[in-house]
Amino acid sequence: MKKLISNFLVVAAILTISACTKIDNYGGPNASFQGNIISSAGGNLQTSGGSTQIRLQQIGWTTPQTIPSKFDGTFEDTKLFKSAYKVVPTNGAFWPVTDTIVVNIAQGTKHDFTVTPYIVIKNFTTSLSGTTLTLKYDITAPIAAGLPTIKDTQPYINTTKLVGAGASIREYSDLLAVSINKSFTDLTDAEKSVTLTVPNMIPGRTFFVRVGVRLSDSFNSSNFSEIVQIDVPK
Amino acid sequence: MKSIHKLIIAITVGVGATVTSCQKLNIPPTNIVTPDVIYSSEAGVRSFLATIYTNLPIEDFKYRPDGGDDVNINGVNHHLPGFNPGNPWMNFYNTASVTGEEVGPFGGVDGSVAGGFGYWPYGDIRNVNTLIAELPKHVSALTQTTVNNLLGEAHFLRAYYYFGLAKRYGGVPIITIPQDPGAPLSTLQVHRDKEEATWDFIGAELDLGYQMMAETSDAGRANRYVAAALKSRAMLYAACVAKYGSVNFVDGPARSAGLVGIPASQAAKYFQGAYDAAKLLEGHYTLYNANADKVQNYADVFLKSGSPENIFIKQYSIATNTAHSWDATMSPRYMTANALSRSYPTLDFVQLWGNLAVTNDDGTPKRFDNRADLMQGIEPRLLATVYFPGSTLRGLTFDMQRGIYPSFSGTAAAEVAKQPNSRSYVLAGDTKTLYQGKQIIGFTGPWTGGDELTRTGFYVRKYIDYNKPQATVDLYRSEQPWIDLRYGEILLNRAEAAMELGNTSDALTSINQIRSRAGATPYSSIDLDKVRKERRMELAFENQYYWDLKRWRIADVVLDRAHFKGLMPYYVFNENKYIFLAEPELYNREYTFQKQYYYEGIPGDQIGKNPNLLPNNPNY
Numbered sequence: 001m002k003k004l005i006s007n008f009l010v011v012a013a014i015l016t017i018s019a020c021t022k023i024d025n026y027g028g029p030n031a032s033f034q035g036n037i038i039s040s041a042g043g044n045l046q047t048s049g050g051s052t053q054i055r056l057q058q059i060g061w062t063t064p065q066t067i068p069s070k071f072d073g074t075f076e077d078t079k080l081f082k083s084a085y086k087v088v089p090t091n092g093a094f095w096p097v098t099d100t101i102v103v104n105i106a107q108g109t110k111h112d113f114t115v116t117p118y119i120v121i122k123n124f125t126t127s128l129s130g131t132t133l134t135l136k137y138d139i140t141a142p143i144a145a146g147l148p149t150i151k152d153t154q155p156y157i158n159t160t161k162l163v164g165a166g167a168s169i170r171e172y173s174d175l176l177a178v179s180i181n182k183s184f185t186d187l188t189d190a191e192k193s194v195t196l197t198v199p200n201m202i203p204g205r206t207f208f209v210r211v212g213v214r215l216s217d218s219f220n221s222s223n224f225s226e227i228v229q230i231d232v233p234k
Numbered sequence: 235m236k237s238i239h240k241l242i243i244a245i246t247v248g249v250g251a252t253v254t255s256c257q258k259l260n261i262p263p264t265n266i267v268t269p270d271v272i273y274s275s276e277a278g279v280r281s282f283l284a285t286i287y288t289n290l291p292i293e294d295f296k297y298r299p300d301g302g303d304d305v306n307i308n309g310v311n312h313h314l315p316g317f318n319p320g321n322p323w324m325n326f327y328n329t330a331s332v333t334g335e336e337v338g339p340f341g342g343v344d345g346s347v348a349g350g351f352g353y354w355p356y357g358d359i360r361n362v363n364t365l366i367a368e369l370p371k372h373v374s375a376l377t378q379t380t381v382n383n384l385l386g387e388a389h390f391l392r393a394y395y396y397f398g399l400a401k402r403y404g405g406v407p408i409i410t411i412p413q414d415p416g417a418p419l420s421t422l423q424v425h426r427d428k429e430e431a432t433w434d435f436i437g438a439e440l441d442l443g444y445q446m447m448a449e450t451s452d453a454g455r456a457n458r459y460v461a462a463a464l465k466s467r468a469m470l471y472a473a474c475v476a477k478y479g480s481v482n483f484v485d486g487p488a489r490s491a492g493l494v495g496i497p498a499s500q501a502a503k504y505f506q507g508a509y510d511a512a513k514l515l516e517g518h519y520t521l522y523n524a525n526a527d528k529v530q531n532y533a534d535v536f537l538k539s540g541s542p543e544n545i546f547i548k549q550y551s552i553a554t555n556t557a558h559s560w561d562a563t564m565s566p567r568y569m570t571a572n573a574l575s576r577s578y579p580t581l582d583f584v585q586l587w588g589n590l591a592v593t594n595d596d597g598t599p600k601r602f603d604n605r606a607d608l609m610q611g612i613e614p615r616l617l618a619t620v621y622f623p624g625s626t627l628r629g630l631t632f633d634m635q636r637g638i639y640p641s642f643s644g645t646a647a648a649e650v651a652k653q654p655n656s657r658s659y660v661l662a663g664d665t666k667t668l669y670q671g672k673q674i675i676g677f678t679g680p681w682t683g684g685d686e687l688t689r690t691g692f693y694v695r696k697y698i699d700y701n702k703p704q705a706t707v708d709l710y711r712s713e714q715p716w717i718d719l720r721y722g723e724i725l726l727n728r729a730e731a732a733m734e735l736g737n738t739s740d741a742l743t744s745i746n747q748i749r750s751r752a753g754a755t756p757y758s759s760i761d762l763d764k765v766r767k768e769r770r771m772e773l774a775f776e777n778q779y780y781w782d783l784k785r786w787r788i789a790d791v792v793l794d795r796a797h798f799k800g801l802m803p804y805y806v807f808n809e810n811k812y813i814f815l816a817e818p819e820l821y822n823r824e825y826t827f828q829k830q831y832y833y834e835g836i837p838g839d840q841i842g843k844n845p846n847l848l849p850n851n852p853n854y
Contacts, residue, residue, distance in 0.1 A: 062841045062848060091853070096485070174795055218484035218829055218853065220790060 027082055031105045034076035037069055037089055040116045041142055044073025045094065046224040048156075048164025048212070052092030054113070056085045059102070071164060071227070082106050089113045093213075093221035095143065116142055119150070119184075119213045119223040126209060126228055133157075133198040135211055137225060139187070147184045148217040152177045155196050156210050156224070163208045165222055172198050172207075177214075204234040273372035276380055282365065283384075286391050287454070289358045291317055291398030292548050293777040294716035295558040295697070298327045300340070301351025315351045323559040323709045326576035329780035333789075334798050336775070337690060337819045338577025343793055343827050350402055350834030355395050356409065362392045363412045386446025390461045393439035397468045400436060401781060402834045404429040404475075404494035404851065423844040426836075428492040430500060433472035437507055440465035444514070453539075453547055453715075459518055460546045463719040465511035466727040472496065473504030473734065474785035482787040484829050486852030494833050494851055505731045512728035519545055519721040521751045528614035528753035535722070536697045537714055545719040552713060559709045561702055564694040566687055568677040569627050570707040573686040579620045579775075580690050581799040581816055586771055587616050590801065592814040597645035599813035605634065605803055608814065614753030619774055621693040623803045623814075628704050634691050635676035635812075636802035637661040638669045642813060650817050659804060672807065680802060682820045689820035690800030696775050722748060723778070726769045733765050741765060748772055784832055793827035830854065 037052060039045040045052065052069040058081070067077040069092070088100045094115035103111055124137040135155055141147055154177035156168040168174070176198060180191070194211075201207065207230045212222040262268060272278040301315035302324070324339075331338030332347050340347055365388045369381050376384070392410075399406045407424035408431065415422075427435070443461030451457035476496035489495045496504075522543040525531035535543060550556045559574070567573030584590065590608065594600050602608060606624025609617060621627065623634040637659045642649075649657065662674035663683050679687030699714050729744035738760055745768050746756040752772070757764060766786070770779055783789035800819040803812055835854030836847045 062845055063838050220794070220829065 029079040029081050031080045031082040031107055031109065032076070032078040033067065033080055033085075033087075033103070033105045033109050033111065034078075035074070035111045035113065037073045037075065037092075038112055038114045039073070039094075039120070040114055041120045045069075045092065045115055045117060046210075046226060047071060047073055047092060048222065048224055049162070049166050051165065051219065051221050052094075053090060054087055055090050056080075056087050056105075057100075059084045059086065071162060080105055087111070089115055091219050091221065093118045093215055093217065093219075093223040096218075117223050118147055118215050118217070118221075121211060121213065121223060121225040124211065124225040124228075126230060128201070128230060128232065131199065131201045131203060131232060133201050133209070133230060135194075135196045135198070135209070137194055137211055139184075139192045139194060139213055141184045144184050148215040149183050150180045150187070151214045151216050151220065152179045152181070153194055153196075153211065153213045154178065155198055156212055157198065157207050159205070159207060161208050161227060163210055163227055164224060165212065172201075201230070201232045203232050206231050269368055273368055274375045276376060276384075279365075279369075279376070279384055282361070283387070283391075283455075286358060286361050286365070289314065289317070289355065290391065290394050291353065291355065292716065292718050293317075293329070294548050294718065295325050295560045295712070296322060297329075297777060298324065299329050299332065299351075299780070300327065300346045302327065316353060323563065323574070324576075325559050325563040326574075328577060328775070329777045330775045331577040332825065333779050333783060333793070334580055334796060334825065335583050335770075335779055336577040336579050336694070337798055337800075337821050337823060339685075340823075342823055342825050343789075343831075345831075348827060348831035348834075350837075352837035352839065353398060353402060353834075354837055354840050355398065359392060359395050359409060360412050362388050362395065363410060366392070366410075367412055382446050383448050386443045386458070386461070387456050389439045389446065390443035390456045390464070393436045393443065393461070393468070394464060396432065396436050396439070397464070397471075400429070400432045400468075401471055401784075403836060404488070404833050405432045405492070407847070408432060408435050423846045425846045426493050429475065429494050430472075430492065430496045433468070433475075433496070433504065436468050437465060437472075437504075440468065440511070444511075449518075453544075454549050456546065459515050460719060462511045462514040463545045463724050466508045466724055466731070467719070469504045469508035469511060470727050470731060471781070471785050473501050473508060473731070474787070476504060477501035477734070478785070478787035479832065482790070482829070483832070484852040487849035488851050491849065493849070502735065505734045508727055509731035509735060509737075512724045512731065515545070515721065515724050519543060519724070521721055521725075521747060523751055528751075529617045532615050532618035532752060533695065533698075533700065535720075536717060537699060539715070543721045544715075544717050545721060545724070547715040547717050549715045550713050552711060555710070557710045558712045558716075560697055560714070561699050561707045561712045562709050564698060565621075565627060565707070566678045566693065569630050569704060571705050572708045573684075574709065575687070575693070576685050577694075578688045578690040578800070578819075579692040579694060580819060581692075581801045583770075583774065584616065584620060584692060584801070586767060587613055590814070592801070592816070593646050597647060599642070599646045599649075599815060601806070601809060601811035601813060603811065605812050615771065617695075619694075619696045619771075621695045621698075623691060623801075625695075627698065627700055628702075628707075630677075632678050632693065633676035634678050634680060634688060634803050635674070635805055636680045636691070637804055638672060638674050639804050639806045639813070640669075641808045642804075642806045646813075646815050650815055669807065672805065676803075680800065680820055688800075690798075691802055691814075692800070694775055722751075722772055723776075726765070726772060729760075729765050730762075730769065733760065733762050783827070787832060789827040789832070790829045793825045796825040797822070798825075 037045045047069045053066040054075050055064050055066050057064045067075045069075045084102055084104050086100045087103050088097050094117045120140045122138045122140050127134045155173055156163050157172035158168045208227050209230050210225045210227045212224045214222040272282050298316055326338050330336040332340050332343040369385050373381050405426045405428045408427045413422055440461045444458045447458040476498055479495055480498040520542045522535045522541045550558050562570050562572050563574050566575055592600055609622050621632050623632055625632050639659050660669050660674055665675055665677050667674050675681050680689055680691055681687040725744040725748055729741040732740040742760040749756050798819050799816050802815050802817050805812055830853035833851040836850050841847050
């Protein structure tokens with residue numbers, strides 16, 4: 001009897017091992033797509049969470065997918081299916097890109113997009129006096145005509161390098177927003193040079209700081225400055 | 235030998251029975267209701283209509299804007315996201331809680347709410363289409379009058395479903411016949427119609443409903459005035475899409491193709507349609523005004539059956555497992571038999587009526603002997619819409635108290651601006667904790683330790699059945715009908731359309747009717763802001779403001795990183811007085827509405843079945 005059972009188990013084991021010899025004939029999501037979103041004003045487009053993204057539409061499929069841009073204007077997705085995709089940068093504070101291009105995405109595919117930002121923040125300087133931080137910058141527009149209304153401008157301050165819309169300390173950021181609600185062409189030169197002060201910075205702490213200008217485009221999106229580190233002395 | 239005989243007889247009988255038996259089985263299946271059964275009597279049609287009415291996208295007590303989950307009630311699994319009976323008890327998951335009328339369980343107005351839940355009622359529309367196709371064949375059994383009346387009702391119902399689609403998606407495929415499932419795929423995969431065509435279709439269907447239906451109907455069913463009332467609501471939506479949607483929009487292929495968006499030039503046509511439809515109800519319905527006590531009267535607007543203000547209602551019953559849970563989920567455990575409230579009116583909403591007199595001229599908080607003194611001079615309508623500290627329900631007092639100040643000095647603003655740990659108040663984790671013998675927090679909150687006490691200092695009063703004994707106030711135990719269309723809204727629709735058309739005197743008359751019933755001072759002049767504000771005040775918590783924000787295309791401005799406030803009552807121990815401080819509501823949520831949500835995206839599963847629904851709405 002024992003022999004019978006062991007024989008049976010052996011047969012079962014052989015069957016189990018030999019089963020499923022056919023492998024899945026579809027490739028895994030092993031293609032990747034990466035690159036930069038380059039600002040026509042120079043350098044990468046400065047972005048933030050929940051804004052700029054690359055929209056991909058796989059040819060032959062109906063639902064688009066997106067790759068969010070990183071804060072430094074780069075993007076990367078390493079789990080895509082190899083295929084041809086229509087790609088376009090969207091959701092950010094730049095003039096809409098209407099030309100959708102088709103890219104054959106395979107392993108290691110790289111592509112850079114160039115966009116024209118609505119607003120470019122220039123001459124961004126910071127100065128700390130005691131616990132009060134002063135931020136100065138100029139608002140410029142590569143293309144002024146037809147620019148969406150400027151809603152407001154504000155500092156973004158966080159304790160990590162990930163600083164921007166939705167990733168900032170409200171008291172140092174959203175609550176200090178300065179309303180503008182004017183079109184760029186109606187701004188005086190004085191209004192284009194902004195000075196913001198952030199009081200009551202906590203001594204002995206390190207903060208990461210940038211400023212942004214928000215527009216009333218389709219996404220209420222913002223253009224950002226680069227990020228600077230501020231060490232508040234004890 | 236005998237046994238052979240027996241065998242032969244047995245075989246003969248057996249074969250005979252077998253051969254003849256099958257004939258009698260040739261009868262119509264008894265478990266399928268055939269058209270003859272349904273259309274041979276009005277009662278038969280009524281049973282078919284019941285399903286169509288049950289599934290109507292009425293945004294009632296149970297409507298849940300994020301869809302919610304399937305729900306199992308008494309062993310029956312209900313899958314009808316968003317609408318009854320998909321949300322039988324969590325009645326605090328309402329649109330008021332994402333628009334700042336209330337704050338509640340939703341974390342904000344993100345994709346799960348504003349992005350929609352994939353509403354796509356073409357199965358229900360097919361039922362109506364079948365009804366419309368079949369009814370004319372049964373004139374002999376039903377009489378021409380009955381058939382006409384029922385056809386009018388069917389057109390109204392079809393318009394109601396398409397309205398539910400159009401306000402979410404813009405243009406959708408207009409399907410008016412029951413499609414043959416065996417037809418070629420190319421005819422089944424219908425393209426979207428333009429948004430303008432969709433609204434025009436809704437308007438025309440409601441005109442048919444108005445022309446063909448009788449003047450009166452049973453409660454819960456439509457008559458000609460219900461069709462006119464819905465038309466005033468729908469055309470106002472379309473008009474605003476044309477007027478405001480052509481200014482504030484997200485661009486994309488669907489917009490270029492007219493699938494979303496209506497040319498601004500069409501706005502006047504729709505405003506006129508809304509105005510004319512609203513005017514049809516004049517003289518047939520009136521505002522409820524039975525009680526000289528203005529507060530009691532306004533509370534009863536939502537509770538008295540047979541009110542002349544009710545145009546179209548939805549009914550509920552414990553016996554048929556359709557009861558809702560409004561009473562148990564809007565009031566604190568202190569006044570109910572179960573602890574399940576979770577959404578609370580904001581101070582921002584209450585201050586639509588003007589700032590509450592809680593601060594002296596020098597900025598210090600006003601001292602009150604009783605919390606109830608806060609209600610002095612408040613408009614009756616507001617008192618009947620919101621339970622203030624000091625008001626009573628079921629013999630119990632709303633004793634809202636956030637904490638105790640041993641002593642208080644300085645201004646309200648300075649105190650609220652302090653960090654919580656540098657404030658001198660005493661808070662508590664439960665109602666049993668005492669400060670020198672005095673209860674620290676009220677039985678009715680505010681408190682953050684659990685969900686079931688107010689986090690704003692207020693509770694909803696509208697629709698609360700104050701006569702219901704406390705022991706019976708539990709889940710699935712509320713039966714007061716939802717008033718889907720009432721004359722108050724029609725007057726507001728009329729006033730808004732009139733205002734947009736430049737007819738200010740008509741708008742002023744309508745608004746002042748509302749205000750005098752509310753116990754408010756009538757206006758001597760009117761503007762669009764006043765009309766809109768009156769609408770917010772009158773239709774609060776009725777799932778209207780969410781759609782108003784959307785059609786006025788101001789949601790992205792009003793809900794732009796918005797935070798809302800509550801009014802926190804405190805007891806000042808050394809003075810034996812109460813003070814009220816306006817503070818951030820205790821959920822401290824942020825609300826931001828993205829512009830793309832002025833339209834919901836066409837559901838992905840439907841695009842999978844029908845690629846002709848593309849292009850999808852902008853930014854989806």
